[in-house]
Amino acid sequence: MTHQTLKLAGMSCAGCADSIERIIKSIPGVIRCQVNFGMEQVDVDYDPKRTDLNTIQAKVRDAGFQATPITEINLESRPEKELLTKLSIAIVISIILFIGSLPMMTGLSLSFIPHWLHDPLLQLTLATPVQFWCGQSFYKNAWKAFKNRTATMDTLVVLGTSAAYFYSLFLTFGSDFIEKQGFNSHVYYEASAIVITLILLGRFLEKRARKETAAAIKQLMGLQAKTARVIREEQTLDIPIEEVKVGDIILVRPGEKIPVDGIIIQGSSSIDESMVTGESLPVRKTVNQQVIGATINKTGSLQMQALRVGKDTVLAQIVRLVQTAQASKAPIQRLVDRVTAYFVPVVMIIAVITFLFWILRTGNLTLALITMVEVLIIACPCALGLATPTSIMVGTGQGAKQGILIKNAESLELAQGITTIVLDKTGTLTQGKPTVTDFLTREGVGDGRELSLLQLVVSVENHSEHPLGEAIVKYGRLNAIKTLEVTEFDSITGSGVQGKVGSDLVQIGTQQWLESQGIETKVLKKVAHDWEWQKKTVAWIAVNGHLEGLIAISDVLKPFSSSVVAKLKKIGLEVMMMTGDNLETAEAIASELGIRRFFAALRPQEKAEKIEYLQKKGKIVAMVGDGINDAIALAQADLGIAIGTGTDVAIAASDITLISGDLQGIVTAIELSRATMANIKENLFFAFIYNLIAIPIAAGILYPFLLNPIIAGAAMALSSLSVVTNALRLRRVHPRVGG
Ligand SMILES: Nc1ncnc2c1ncn2[C@@H]1O[C@H](COP(=O)(O)OP(=O)(O)OP(=O)(O)O)[C@@H](O)[C@H]1O
Ligand SMILES: [Cu+]
Numbered sequence: 026m027t028h029q030t031l032k033l034a035g036m037s038c039a040g041c042a043d044s045i046e047r048i049i050k051s052i053p054g055v056i057r058c059q060v061n062f063g064m065e066q067v068d069v070d071y072d073p074k075r076t077d078l079n080t081i082q083a084k085v086r087d088a089g090f091q092a093t094p095i096t097e098i099n100l101e102s103r104p105e106k107e108l109l110t111k112l113s114i115a116i117v118i119s120i121i122l123f124i125g126s127l128p129m130m131t132g133l134s135l136s137f138i139p140h141w142l143h144d145p146l147l148q149l150t151l152a153t154p155v156q157f158w159c160g161q162s163f164y165k166n167a168w169k170a171f172k173n174r175t176a177t178m179d180t181l182v183v184l185g186t187s188a189a190y191f192y193s194l195f196l197t198f199g200s201d202f203i204e205k206q207g208f209n210s211h212v213y214y215e216a217s218a219i220v221i222t223l224i225l226l227g228r229f230l231e232k233r234a235r236k237e238t239a240a241a242i243k244q245l246m247g248l249q250a251k252t253a254r255v256i257r258e259e260q261t262l263d264i265p266i267e268e269v270k271v272g273d274i275i276l277v278r279p280g281e282k283i284p285v286d287g288i289i290i291q292g293s294s295s296i297d298e299s300m301v302t303g304e305s306l307p308v309r310k311t312v313n314q315q316v317i318g319a320t321i322n323k324t325g326s327l328q329m330q331a332l333r334v335g336k337d338t339v340l341a342q343i344v345r346l347v348q349t350a351q352a353s354k355a356p357i358q359r360l361v362d363r364v365t366a367y368f369v370p371v372v373m374i375i376a377v378i379t380f381l382f383w384i385l386r387t388g389n390l391t392l393a394l395i396t397m398v399e400v401l402i403i404a405c406p407c408a409l410g411l412a413t414p415t416s417i418m419v420g421t422g423q424g425a426k427q428g429i430l431i432k433n434a435e436s437l438e439l440a441q442g443i444t445t446i447v448l449d450k451t452g453t454l455t456q457g458k459p460t461v462t463d464f465l466t467r468e469g470v471g472d473g474r475e476l477s478l479l480q481l482v483v484s485v486e487n488h489s490e491h492p493l494g495e496a497i498v499k500y501g502r503l504n505a506i507k508t509l510e511v512t513e514f515d516s517i518t519g520s521g522v523q524g525k526v527g528s529d530l531v532q533i534g535t536q537q538w539l540e541s542q543g544i545e546t547k548v549l550k551k552v553a554h555d556w557e558w559q560k561k562t563v564a565w566i567a568v569n570g571h572l573e574g575l576i577a578i579s580d581v582l583k584p585f586s587s588s589v590v591a592k593l594k595k596i597g598l599e600v601m602m603m604t605g606d607n608l609e610t611a612e613a614i615a616s617e618l619g620i621r622r623f624f625a626a627l628r629p630q631e632k633a634e635k636i637e638y639l640q641k642k643g644k645i646v647a648m649v650g651d652g653i654n655d656a657i658a659l660a661q662a663d664l665g666i667a668i669g670t671g672t673d674v675a676i677a678a679s680d681i682t683l684i685s686g687d688l689q690g691i692v693t694a695i696e697l698s699r700a701t702m703a704n705i706k707e708n709l710f711f712a713f714i715y716n717l718i719a720i721p722i723a724a725g726i727l728y729p730f731l732l733n734p735i736i737a738g739a740a741m742a743l744s745s746l747s748v749v750t751n752a753l754r755l756r757r758v759h760p761r762v763g764g
């Protein structure tokens with residue numbers, strides 16, 4: 026499967042986005058296609074054996090749009106200059122036309138307005154370029170839609186303003202005829218010109234605002250360093266970031282940005298990773314630790330080796346993730362789409378009925394025409410099309426700024442509805458950087474076997490990815506233990522690890538597991554219990570099926586664990602804990618955090634089963650976890666939240682990732698979701714209520730009070746603008762637990 030992002034040109038409203046999506050999806054071989062109206066781009070997945078980029082581009086071109094591939098991240102937006110020129114000219118002409126028609130509109134004789142301004146021929150000369158040059162894009166788009174056998178908001182604008190324009194044109198040259206019929210012979214050039222101007226103005230402002238919503242991504246990308254100082258063939262050179270290759274040795278001085286992702290090979294420093302992880306405290310890093318491109322090296326001088334460059338860097342991946350999330354459709358949007366699809370044709374029918382009704386009832390052609398034009402203009406559903414996507418864009422962008430990656434709009438919509446949140450213990454509530462506190466052999470202190478047993482244990486744990494394993498290896502290093510060769514290593518997720526050192530079978534893991542292997546564990550039970558009550562995790566050691574010792578490992582809680590649990594309860598969620606660790610340790614930790622319900626000694630599959638059990642009881646469950654042992658449960662949960670410092674498996678199985686592992690992100694994500702959904706509902710309410718009220722008025726139910734078409738145009742431009750502005754308010758959501 027090939028993935029490609031294309032930049033789109035020529036879209037004027039959400040309706041165009043829909044038709045492009047439909048066209049691309051209809052090409053055989055296209056697997057997935059998603060248009061992002063806000064970013065003006067489309068993501069396509071296709072089978073390269075069945076179709077290719079040229080075919081896709083040609084199809085899009087046939088429909089009247091342009092699509093060009095984006096290879097590197099590139100956000101240059103289409104020049105707005107042309108739109109601005111057209112808008113300025115339209116404004117000037119509209120003002121002149123407006124002044125000229127004031128006496129007629131108000132019925133007053135305003136002597137300061139020269140009479141020639143009211144001349145229909147002059148008005149025609151002024152109105153024509155506005156209609157066909159400034160308004161050109163409406164005609165083009167309406168034609169495009171017509172060819173695709175759909176109707177969009179452009180269709181409505183074209184029908185409405187053309188009706189006003191051609192009616193006036195007819196009057197200009199045939200007013201005698203009209204007057205003989207007893208009709209009023211006022212021309213409506215100014216109405217059509219002003220409506221076009223207002224809609225252009227609305228588009229211009231909307232474009233501006235939409236550009237602002239892409240700000241989060243732009244900000245992320247602007248973070249990238251421009252150059253890097255590399256050492257090649259013993260020479261130090263400054264080269265552009267694009268030319269850095271994997272494996273290059275790079276020098277980073279204090280205060281400089283880390284140019285690409287890499288590993289420190291010399292020096293140590295504290296590094297500000299807040300731009301990527303949202304974590305505000307600088308982190309101390311030294312040799313062999315990874316650094317992320319775009320983060321800031323604060324104090325020390327570093328030499329690093331490039332590991333990932335270009336589009337493989339963490340930053341580029343984050344940008345891509347955020348872009349896809351912003352383009353994705355929330356379930357609520359699908360409903361809106363269905364409604365909008367029927368909206369335009371329905372409006373056209375209402376317009377025709379309005380026309381027929383008034384002409385038959387009053388015989389007044391002007392009245393019938395004006396009401397029809399109003400219905401066409403005022404009912405334009407573009408605010409409806411903007412309501413959901415703009416909020417989603419701002420919401421996901423805002424999350425990214427705070428170190429919360431939301432996989433798609435659906436996850437964002439889901440987060441607000443959860444009732445229960447289940448937290449994993451090790452690595453989620455605790456730091457996941459445990460240290461060994463006690464080590465005991467079967468015979469107790471001084472049996473002379475301590476070091477040789479520790480050597481066996483450390484050798485096996487050296488192969489484990491588990492934080493407990495890492496802690497034991499570190500402990501071995503402190504005791505100057507040399508590791509031995511291990512064969513037949515096996516990791517039983519959720520239970521422990523085993524391997525052969527020479528001919529000895531070494532097993533390290535839970536008591537439960539060793540018992541299930543037929544190993545007698547009674548002798549050390551008392552010591553183990555004491556340790557567990559001190560919140561320590563106990564690993565049991567057996568060699569050749571015989572219990573030989575115990576290791577106690579303790580892990581401290583993350584600084585915000587308690588306050589996050591409290592806050593989650595306060596916003597009305599049921600909080601539970603779930604762990605693979607034993608019951609006593611779990612109980613001790615849970616009571617410290619004030620969590621009443623918890624499940625302990627769970628194997629990975631059982632974690633998922635517990636979640637399923639909660640779901641069966643009608644709860645909507647979010648699960649937060651970091652490890653391989655959490656992956657199934659994360660996928661089972663309604664909303665999976667992964668700790669970014671955890672394993673890749675967990676991140677892949679989740680819907681939301683907290684990049685820095687800061688638990689406050691859970692609260693932020695939920696509040697952001699609630700705010701976004703509320704915002705979408707406000708937007709939809711505004712958009713619908715406006716149409717519901719405006720259409721009947723435009724159709725003339727309040728007759729003899731009639732709207733002027735100009736007011737209709739202004740109202741419609743304002744309604745989309747207010748939707749976009751409302752969405753931008755989401756940028757003010759910054760909930761934080763610690764202040
Ligand atoms: N590499 C290992 N070395 C020693 N013991 C292990 C190892 N891996 C797992 N265990 C044992 O299995 C138990 C369960 O492990 P699991 O990975 O499922 O959960 P956990 O990391 O302790 O806790 P949580 O589920 O809260 O993240 C551990 O508490 C430990 O006793
Ligand atoms: Cu519109």
Ligand SMILES: [Mg+2]
Nearest residue numbers: 449451452652
């Ligand atoms: Mg864990």
